[in-house]
Amino acid sequence: MRKEACLKNAKCTGITQEPYNSNRYTQRVDLKFMTGAQQVKLLGLSVIEPEPEPEPEPEPEPEPEPEPEGPNWCQHENSFLYSYAGASFNNLEDAKEACLKNTKCAGITQEPYNSNRYTQ
Secondary structure, eight states, X not given: OHHHHHHHOTTOOEEEEEGGGTTEXXXXXXXXXXXXXXXXXXXXXXXXXXXXXXXXXXXXXXXXXXXXXXXXXXXXXXXXXXXXXXXXXXXHHHHHHHHHHXXXXXXOEEEGGGTTEEEO
């Protein structure tokens, strides 16, 4: 009788016996159901286990930081370069530009006793 009722209903895709509901039978419109602590029986159909959860995608490896193009300037506190390689400048950017063009320049020193000028 339960199976015949389901077959007559075009939307019915299965029957579930519900032990928590006085063992009543209900028609289902899809085959999604839970198994586990409550016993679920489908009459006239095969039991289909739910598909396992897919494995999470691994976190992508971070891209390495690209090497900076051009010179890599650094700062050393309380130090200076021993000899001069060229002219002095009022600002750091001009001193850097001149240092890059001067093959003898090994770096830039800011001289606090010389009006904070930058020497190469």
